[in-house]
Amino acid sequence: MVTELEIWKYLEEVFDPEVPVLTVVDLGVVRAVKINGNSCHVVITPTYSGCPAMKRMEEDIIDKLTEKGVENITVELVLSPAWTTDWLTEKGRIKLREYGIAPPENEADKSTLFADPVIVPCPQCSSKNTRLVSQFGSTACKAHYQCNDCLEPFDYFKCLR
Amino acid sequence: MNSLFEYLLRLGDDSLILGHRLSEWCGHGPILEEDIAMTNISLDFIGQTTTILELAGQVEGKGRTNDDLAFLRFDKEYRNLLLVEQPNTDFGFTMMRQFLFDAYRKPLFEALMKSNNKQLAAIAEKSLKETKYHLRHSSEWVIRLGDGTEESHSRIQESLDTLWRYTGELFFSNEVDAELTESGVLPDMSGIEAEWKQTVDEVFAMATLTIPESPWKFEGGRIGKHSEHLGYILTELQYMQRAYPNMEW
Ligand SMILES: [Zn+2]
Numbered sequence: 001m002v003t004e005l006e007i008w009k010y011l012e013e014v015f016d017p018e019v020p021v022l023t024v025v026d027l028g029v030v031r032a033v034k035i036n037g038n039s040c041h042v043v044i045t046p047t048y049s050g051c052p053a054m055k056r057m058e059e060d061i062i063d064k065l066t067e068k069g070v071e072n073i074t075v076e077l078v079l080s081p082a083w084t085t086d087w088l089t090e091k092g093r094i095k096l097r098e099y100g101i102a103p104p105e106n107e108a109d110k111s112t113l114f115a116d117p118v119i120v121p122c123p124q125c126s127s128k129n130t131r132l133v134s135q136f137g138s139t140a141c142k143a144h145y146q147c148n149d150c151l152e153p154f155d156y157f158k159c160l161r
Numbered sequence: 162m163n164s165l166f167e168y169l170l171r172l173g174d175d176s177l178i179l180g181h182r183l184s185e186w187c188g189h190g191p192i193l194e195e196d197i198a199m200t201n202i203s204l205d206f207i208g209q210t211t212t213i214l215e216l217a218g219q220v221e222g223k224g225r226t227n228d229d230l231a232f233l234r235f236d237k238e239y240r241n242l243l244l245v246e247q248p249n250t251d252f253g254f255t256m257m258r259q260f261l262f263d264a265y266r267k268p269l270f271e272a273l274m275k276s277n278n279k280q281l282a283a284i285a286e287k288s289l290k291e292t293k294y295h296l297r298h299s300s301e302w303v304i305r306l307g308d309g310t311e312e313s314h315s316r317i318q319e320s321l322d323t324l325w326r327y328t329g330e331l332f333f334s335n336e337v338d339a340e341l342t343e344s345g346v347l348p349d350m351s352g353i354e355a356e357w358k359q360t361v362d363e364v365f366a367m368a369t370l371t372i373p374e375s376p377w378k379f380e381g382g383r384i385g386k387h388s389e390h391l392g393y394i395l396t397e398l399q400y401m402q403r404a405y406p407n408m409e410w
Pocket of ligand 1: 122123124125126127147148149150151152
């Protein structure tokens, strides 16, 4: 008989296909795990509406749990409450930085048109002297920055609230 | 007529057609960053379409999937705004079209979060976060081009002159809206137009752009009367499903 805790442990072996250092748990997309008799129900929420990785994560979750011998797995996608970068775990933030992606900073509410530009420290040299190259980076969840000191270009996992 | 189905088609078709228009920029952006930005935004719109048209299919109750609705309707069955089907023309024109739309979508989704239909409210909550990013991006470009060089200014002013006549339709409302308001699916939407106008005025002031004086406005998209451009979009969008019915990949 598998427990919820074990399922959570197994899910820590399922990685985001686009940011492979993060697990689906680090990313905060797994919202709930429910065990009911001999069936297992996993609730996930998408990061961005059009994120092509969601379908893949759903399949990877089923594959991983099946591999661990779990049966009758269902994965449900829910939209509300909507995912925000605040759900990224502390462990996830550290992994991102080590991987060379700047984790989300606390940004002002985007409802104001031109909030003060956020300071994103360089994940390579920690300099705060960096600049935004483009609000849109290699994937929907990232913006493109460059460090003015070490000149290294880097991805910023942008804040979504 | 199923009012909720109609309303969901409006939301879904706006996302689908504008998403398709933006995707036409793939590989043609003026700079790499903008190529990526437009395709990313396009992806957000197609993602919204997926959930909105899925819900529309459920609400209709005739077993149609989101793919059926996207790929197998005729032009007169589409409910998108005339604004979103207008051809890309140049980059400034695309950004102006995007800005006029984003500035409307933001207060619209904010209002729809209060819908008594839980699924619609959830879609609005999810899409609003992306819309804020889109609005920021498009307004920055409108300002940069408007308050830029003589040429960029005159070209984006021309885009505004052309597109302005399609903005009246943003606030189109008929018996569909009346019925949904009655049943509480649509919350109070009265503030949307004023908020849109305020955003537009603020950005145009910074961009040194002038709203054209002509009061003439086109409408028709919401009741299936489209410009010729929609037909060309659908030809491309629907080609595979029409040529090879039920094909999958
Ligand atoms: Zn650096």
